[in-house]
Amino acid sequence: MAKKLHYFNLNALGESIRYILHYTKQEFEDIRHDRETWPKPEIKENLPYGQFPLYEEGEKVLHQSLAIAKYVARNTDLIPVDPWLQAVAESTAYTIYDFWQKLMAYRREKDPEKQKQLKKELFEETIDFFFSRLEKQLSENGGYFTGKLSWAEFVLCGIVEASNLILDTEIEKKYPTIEAVIEKIRNLPGVKEYIASRGTYVLPKIK
Numbered sequence: 001m002a003k004k005l006h007y008f009n010l011n012a013l014g015e016s017i018r019y020i021l022h023y024t025k026q027e028f029e030d031i032r033h034d035r036e037t038w039p040k041p042e043i044k045e046n047l048p049y050g051q052f053p054l055y056e057e058g059e060k061v062l063h064q065s066l067a068i069a070k071y072v073a074r075n076t077d078l079i080p081v082d083p084w085l086q087a088v089a090e091s092t093a094y095t096i097y098d099f100w101q102k103l104m105a106y107r108r109e110k111d112p113e114k115q116k117q118l119k120k121e122l123f124e125e126t127i128d129f130f131f132s133r134l135e136k137q138l139s140e141n142g143g144y145f146t147g148k149l150s151w152a153e154f155v156l157c158g159i160v161e162a163s164n165l166i167l168d169t170e171i172e173k174k175y176p177t178i179e180a181v182i183e184k185i186r187n188l189p190g191v192k193e194y195i196a197s198r199g200t201y202v203l204p205k206i207k
């Protein structure tokens with residue numbers, strides 16, 4: 001069945017899905033929409049909730065990036081066998097997205113003074129709040145959130161890369177276990193070749 005992933009030509013919420021699809025050697029059409037010319041009403045109005053990413057399999061469509069990431073990881077070793085560990089992987093992915101929401105609040109803030117304050121909070125509190133805990137979870141479980149590589153580490157990698165682009169930083173540098181697992185994902189077969197072939201991402205303007 002034909003698989004298609006629609007997202008912007010950007011890392012953010014789509015890249016972990018692309019990484020999982022490449023690592024698990026699933027053929028898919030990587031459809032990239034232009035963020036700079038978005039919104040295109042003729043496309044947006046036909047999306048279930050007006051947003052990307054959107055995943056198609058034959059006639060079926062799925063939205064919500066975490067649901068898509070988990071779905072494309074099914075039937076692979078990226079889903080823990082143990083139901084408890086499946087839930088731990090999922091709760092970790094939601095936690096990583098809690099951080100992303102805080103980052104988005106900063107990115108979308110239109111008032112320059114408020115945005116400056118939000119950036120200060122991110123660098124002085126929020127980043128360390130989340131990433132020191134994620135680091136601890138990884139280091140207590142052999143370098144992975146659930147004891148072995150799962151889809152949650154792919155979500156981490158996608159969000160860290162996108163956050164670095166937004167904040168012009170390298171969050172992982174202060175967290176050695178996070179840095180190691182990101183490096184591991186970036187060098188996985190399929191992912192490594194994809195990264196080498198993709199272009200460089202440029203941060204779109206906020207409208």
Ligand SMILES: N[C@@H](CCC(=O)N[C@@H](CS)C(=O)NCC(=O)O)C(=O)O
Nearest residue numbers: 012013039050051052053064065066
């Ligand atoms: N909770 C959704 C959020 C999706 C979302 O925020 N998509 C953004 C891009 S990252 C989007 O499509 N923005 C364009 C718009 O809203 O028109 C998910 O995880 O998939």
